[in-house]
Amino acid sequence: MNGAQSLIRTLVRSGVDVCFANPGTSEMHFVAALDSVPEMRGVLGLFEGAVTGAADGYARIAGKPAATLLHLGPGLGNGLANLHNARRAHTPVVNVVGDHATHHKKYDAPLESDIDAVAGSVSGWVRRGDQVADVGSVAAAAVAASMDPPGQVATLILAADASWDEGGQVAEPLPPRTPAAPDPQAVASVADVLRGGEPVALLIGGQACREPGLLAASRIANATGARALVETFPARLERGAGLPALDRLRYLAEQAAQQLDGVKHLIVAGTRSPVSFFAYPGKPSDLVPDGAQMHTLADPSQDVVAALEALAEEVAPDTLPTLAEPSRPVLPSGPLTANNWAEVIGALLPDGAIVSDEANTSGVALPAATAGAPRHDVLTLTGGAIGQGIPVATGAAIAAPDRPVVNLEADGSAMYTISALWTQARENLDVTTVILNNSAYAVLRVEMLRVGADLSGPAAKTLLDLSSPGLDFARIAEGMGVPSSRATTCEELAEQFRRALAEPGPHLIDAVVPPHL
Amino acid sequence: MNGAQSLIRTLVRSGVDVCFANPGTSEMHFVAALDSVPEMRGVLGLFEGAVTGAADGYARIAGKPAATLLHLGPGLGNGLANLHNARRAHTPVVNVVGDHATHHKKYDAPLESDIDAVAGSVSGWVRRGDQVADVGSVAAAAVAASMDPPGQVATLILAADASWDEGGQVAEPLPPRTPAAPDPQAVASVADVLRGGEPVALLIGGQACREPGLLAASRIANATGARALVETFPARLERGAGLPALDRLRYLAEQAAQQLDGVKHLIVAGTRSPVSFFAYPGKPSDLVPDGAQMHTLADPSQDVVAALEALAEEVAPDTLPTLAEPSRPVLPSGPLTANNWAEVIGALLPDGAIVSDEANTSGVALPAATAGAPRHDVLTLTGGAIGQGIPVATGAAIAAPDRPVVNLEADGSAMYTISALWTQARENLDVTTVILNNSAYAVLRVEMLRVGADLSGPAAKTLLDLSSPGLDFARIAEGMGVPSSRATTCEELAEQFRRALAEPGPHLIDAVVPPHL
Structure with missing residues (x-):
């Protein structure tokens, strides 16, 4: 058994059986090892931000970590923003970063960089797997570390030679630490x-x-x-x-x-x-x-x-809680506004939905519009690093294949990790993405006023404007294999949202809304 | 004058008059200050990898740095891979990363992270601008540091309060160090x-x-x-x-x-x-x-x-060099193959072109096919972090508006920073992107054999395959405002390439080619 096989077998034995991956040459033995451990499901992302965000979304729903597979320092860099969000979410993630073979590092080959320093900025635990005999035990420690209450990113830096050498040993799961009892x-x-x-x-x-x-x-x-x-x-x-x-x-x-x-x-x-x-x-x-x-x-x-x-x-020994009554907004009609789209979602949100909410400024009316909807989970932008919504929805759908996933996504944020849509198509995930397309970094218009900066000049205005050219998300998504449509009225949004929910697999609705400001 | 204004004025005085930006709240005073210093051109990217790659491509052609504007640690993370490539290219980049206000950092707000550690992994020089009175001099030092032979990434971490406080002072340019004389x-x-x-x-x-x-x-x-x-x-x-x-x-x-x-x-x-x-x-x-x-x-x-x-x-006092004779391949005909597309490019490459080459495995035949073409510059993937080609082409086109830019781009690599196409449309840049769409991470098929990993299993095969679903780059690009077409034969590629070169503004050709393996 080589090191890669011992790693994957150990992960599976520790309960980690999904790996979101964007591998490179130094990770090829890991990829090959997937065929010898069929219990591990490899899910390909076209960009590492999609991979790390999916691992975050997966664990928020599954209650246990997924593994990632990233390629060297630049791959980790591409995945860093969503690892930052996972860090702030206290999400358990077993973040596997492939590195050059140990004997190769001193040559400072083109892809060499300081992985440890970058990993440290998002990880509560960083260790290297440099010796094949240790890879299994380091992997078991990584899983346990990721679950350390309240949960964290545990980064395992896996040397290519530790991966390909023979002599791997599967390690037993370590007992997870439980949260400290209340004081x-x-x-x-x-x-x-x-x-x-x-x-x-x-x-x-x-x-x-x-x-x-x-x-x-x-x-x-x-x-x-x-x-x-x-x-x-x-x-x-x-x-x-x-x-x-x-x-x-x-x-x-x-x-x-x-x-x-x-x-x-x-x-x-x-x-x-x-x-x-x-x-x-x-x-x-x-x-x-x-x-x-x-x-x-x-x-x-x-x-x-x-x-x-x-x-x-x-x-409060004898006091009852106050529970929300079932209640939905009346379906609105007419052109979409900055707020009424949320009423459409509230009117139609299916039972048991998982909502990946990166609607940002467009989402102001959402909590009220969905408070009485059937029970659902909302996954929010914990660390403020935009570009989380589509990947988190992707991972959540892998974790809960029987639940509808609804991703409410601001247009500016969507473009950071748009390629996660392809993974949704590839894995045929039941995700309905609604882009709130207001053709602006609207949050920055708000923030510019709040920080007292002058919004009135043309250069500043231009840098917050996404309308020239406008983004056609339906085309972009169709180019990645996701059936798509565009909605400009409440009736269109309702009809398209209903249809997307009724059909299996991913869908995207490009909902054209005005900005709040 | 506030700190942001002193920063931008100092940059302009030091010869840095283009800023590739993806700003957030902590950078709003920088954005506002663009209107008080019209000599500085702000160019918006929808993702930081597009920003940093464009700064790299710009400086490779302009011979002087551009500035970036990134938002806190996650923004830097998103830009890290292309800063890595810039580091390996010895490209001068003035990498401006906005940070929280100095008094805000101790609160560990959601977007707080260790910017210095991450910046250190790609920068030859890192300094903070924490005091408004120092911002100008730090900026002048950053420009000079970026130009230190042979060139490097100089990261200036700009505190939000140093940006908005009054009391900014414009600094004079520092004399650049010249390369050491030969020994x-x-x-x-x-x-x-x-x-x-x-x-x-x-x-x-x-x-x-x-x-x-x-x-x-x-x-x-x-x-x-x-x-x-x-x-x-x-x-x-x-x-x-x-x-x-x-x-x-x-x-x-x-x-x-x-x-x-x-x-x-x-x-x-x-x-x-x-x-x-x-x-x-x-x-x-x-x-x-x-x-x-x-x-x-x-x-x-x-x-x-x-x-x-x-x-x-x-x-060799009296020896002449050997110069390539003008010579172009004959335009091939029939279905595109892994090699003949390069002959189409060689046959039609315009005089003075800038070629951003991230064709990877598909580019094997390119050097021979273009050796006798009219003079051109080739910009290559210096650091091995894929996702460079589209951004580098974007920056090069900003640096040389009078030269045609041709981006030869592998499909897998294209998806990392695809949103840079939008910046090309927004700025109406004369870039012709040819996607070599072989529906695979073909380089990894090669590498898997070379590292001796077993390619034969279905799980491994699947992780290197991009055909399910296939990527329709013409649709994706049109969704970002770039006129696009698809070519499956040499005749189509030639006709579309000619037309793209003849028309101003960006174009994309999705060239469907078989993989080498």
């Missing part, structure tokens, strides 16, 4: 705060954004009057009829400040103290209101759901 | 080797790949019997009728070994000792033949052309 003192102290009668906000994140955590948070809020909020960009948020519909803390610091206005205590559970996404001249970066006290119920590496449930038991 | 002892010693009567190869690179260096190398070869060779992947190689047609050292180590077979002395000038691109089991990485002696006439930071001319004066 009873923290629970008691937060319970005291909640009973103290002062205005309190409870901000939850991470694993608490799924049903058990949401139920506990809603009960706590109902019993104590605390405002329960979800972190701004949750990795996976369960929503819809029958679940508590907690507001997310807003992206715009001005709006987040309103949500937290008057709060004397801010309790965080499974997330960090909230900060402004960007700095703005003269504005505070820290979103904790002046004079408010911070309390940590559970940090992201702790069992936040158990902590919330213990707290609910303490302060 | 007379090295010239004399190499001359002795050449006169010694033993088999010699002369491998030239860098600046020597333009007319004066080529002429000197040809004279030396003619006078001494040395084999003159050009490095495998020159940043910019001047070719065509009236110039010496020196062979390039081959990519495949087996073929390179043949070119160097029997050599007792290997003289390098403007390049390094040749090494195998990848490692292969049981094969040497060092391409210097056993027992041969290495001699360095000039390293890449020295004035290699002066060194070659001094050497020619010494050993």
